[in-house]
Amino acid sequence: MMPESLVRRNIVVLTAAQSLGAASPPIVISLGGLVGQKLTSDPALVTLPVSLFNLGLAIGTLPAAFLMRQIGRRNAYLFGAVLGALSGVVAMAGIFAASFQLFCLGTFVAGFYASYVQSYRFAAADGAEGPMKAKAISWVMIGGLIAAIIGPQMVIWTRDLIPNAEFAASFAGQALLAMLALPVLLLLRAPRPEKAATAAADTGRPLTEIMRSPRFMLAVAAGVVSYGLMTFVMTAAPIAMVGHGHSVSSAALGIQWHVLAMFAPSFFTGHLITRFGKEKIAAVGLLLIGFSAIWALSGMALMNFWASLVLLGIGWNFGFIGATAMITDCHTPAERGKVQGTNDFMVFGVVAAASFFSGTLLHASGWQAINWLIFPAVALVLVPLLWRARTAGSPARTV
Known part of the structure; x- marks a missing residue:
């Protein structure tokens, strides 16, 4: 178990790293489709x-988890940043x-980097006890709040910086x-791989047994x-915003407000979980x-898009941090790596499928169809x- 002072130091380091690493997804998400429109004729x-x-x-989660076990979190995170x-x-x-294909390769590799950044939240919980987890x-996750400003603002300020190559400077900024x-x-001061291996000599329960646990299944769901x-x-x-007559800058600002809403509640989400419980x-x-x-379905004005994205961001914060905290109660220290890696693989595998389906559905049925599908999934x-x-x-109870 790490001293509390070291745990707190790592939290500060990981928060700073998150503020830089989490700025990449807003750049890719706000510009990926717009660049795609320029580089391919197929809607x-x-x-x-x-x-x-x-x-x-999604694909990167399991190799990232394996690499962290082999060479330690810090070295694996450095590789991810490269x-x-x-x-x-x-x-x-x-x-x-x-080249549409080359651009797609770049965004695909950016996903591998994101698989390392996503695990910063688990690294912060290493060595933490009880409510501190x-x-x-x-x-x-508060580092994402800074990223929510850096990423979209980089898009806005750099999109036309290089003549005849719109958005190229934004991806230079991502690099x-x-x-x-x-x-x-x-x-970062994470445990050495050999120490982690010694501590995990007993690998704990079989993964299939853990995955059958109702607690694990609900946390993953x-x-x-x-x-x-x-x-x-x-x-x-x-x-959808650009297609309904709003500007590229408005779309980027909409993503910025969304990402701000994703991470701003992190100032108090941990306290709310401690007080009311992860599930609630x-x-x-x-x-x-x-x-x-509901808000998105009420109109196509810019404020409908923005307000919907803000509510979506806050909902993601409560839902995802709550689910992450639930996962940390599903394993022993020896089971940590395989359980966390499996959780991320399952979560981001579905995320990848949702992303592919979203583009197809938007083209075939429109923005409203996408929002109607939210209700059965939530229920x-x-x-x-x-x-x-x-x-x-009790909120503090674990299973």
Whole structure:
């Protein structure tokens, strides 16, 4: 067990790294479809770059978890940041060469970087005890609040910086942010791989046994629905906004407000979880996602898009952080790596599928069809989550 002072130091380092690493997805998501429109004549493929980003994120989770076990979290995170820098360079080259395939390769590799950034929240909980786990996760997610400003603002200020290559400078900025994360991550003090291996000599229960646990299944389902629906809507939102007569800058600002809403509640989400329990906060998150769909369906004005995206972001925060905290109660220290890696693979696998489906559905049926599908997905998980919240007893209780 790490000393509390070291745990707090790592939280600060990971929060700073999150502020840089989490700026990459808003750049890819706000521009991926718009660049796709310029580079391909097939309307059904315009969101493919964003979908491939989410696919890379899903595919990268298990190799990232394996690499962390082999060489330690810090070294694995450094490797991930190098991938992030490379992805920005490749995407920029795709724009210069007017190559849709090369641009898609860049966003796909950016997804691999995101798979490492996503695990920062679990690294923050390493060594934390009791209520501090949820607070550690929540504090690291606050780094995303800074990223929510950096990413979209970089799009707005750099989109026309390079003549005859719109958006190329934005992806150069993405590469720069990943490079800036390298010296920050060097400050991380995670357990050495050999020490982690010694501590985990007993690998715990078989993964299949853990996966059959109702607690694990519900935690994964809450994470899948929270993240999957958020991605499902956010992938289509910039294209829908521009398609309904709003400007590219308005679309980027909409994504910025959305990402701000995703991370701003992290200042108090951990405290709410400690007070009311993980399941209740996750349930509130799903309800807010449902309300975001109601707002989106009420009109096509810019404020309808923006307000819906803000509600969607807050709902994601409560739902996903609540689900993440639930996962930390499903394993022993020896089981940590395989359980966390499996959870992320399942969550982001569905996220990737949702992203692919979102672009196809937007092209075939429109923005409203996307929002109508939110309601059955929320209801499917909300009912067992509320039942679990009612029977879980004390918020601090673990299973």
